[in-house]
Amino acid sequence: MSRRDTVPTQQAGEYLVAAELARAGATCATFAGNVRHFDVIASGPAGYVPVQVKAKRSGDWQLNIEEFAEVTHTGDKQVIGPPKPEPIPGLVYVFVDIKSHGSDEFFIIDWPALRDRIIQAHRAWLAEHGGRRPKNPTSTHTTISVEELADCRSRWDLINDRLGHAA
Numbered sequence: 001m002s003r004r005d006t007v008p009t010q011q012a013g014e015y016l017v018a019a020e021l022a023r024a025g026a027t028c029a030t031f032a033g034n035v036r037h038f039d040v041i042a043s044g045p046a047g048y049v050p051v052q053v054k055a056k057r058s059g060d061w062q063l064n065i066e067e068f069a070e071v072t073h074t075g076d077k078q079v080i081g082p083p084k085p086e087p088i089p090g091l092v093y094v095f096v097d098i099k100s101h102g103s104d105e106f107f108i109i110d111w112p113a114l115r116d117r118i119i120q121a122h123r124a125w126l127a128e129h130g131g132r133r134p135k136n137p138t139s140t141h142t143t144i145s146v147e148e149l150a151d152c153r154s155r156w157d158l159i160n161d162r163l164g165h166a167a
């Protein structure tokens with residue numbers, strides 16, 4: 001899939017998140033991918049929250065393990081090292097599963113919790129494959145699924161509480 005094919009999905013995800021936050025009383029600004037670590041900034045009476053949006057229409061969300069942990073290679077084996085620090089204080093990820101109009105699903109998780117899940121899942125996946133990625137040993141691609149984020153479904157409170165909203 002080309003970047004041109006993914007842009008509408010990314011834009012829809014950002015705007016859907018901004019709309020949900022605005023509905024709860026936040027003031028939001030979207031950045032259309034022009035800020036490195038976040039796509040939306042939400043502001044409320046108690047402060048602001050930087051939000052990274054990941055949107056998809058099918059499959060799993062695509063991520064890079066190097067965003068969350070140090071990665072080295074020993075021969076053709078991938079070694080996951082120490083976790084990385086939070087890139088921006090208070091960063092929250094919102095994963096958007098874009099479905100038919102009005103039935104989109106949102107999965108909200110703070111960055112440290114996401115980092116820990118990604119690292120644990122990637123280490124387990126590598127262990128199943130003897131530490132070597134089967135197709136491309138140097139790839140740092142990883143994924144996260146709806147099932148892995150099920151407990152994060154509609155957790156808008158993670159953002160609204162920080163903003164001072166009771167939505």
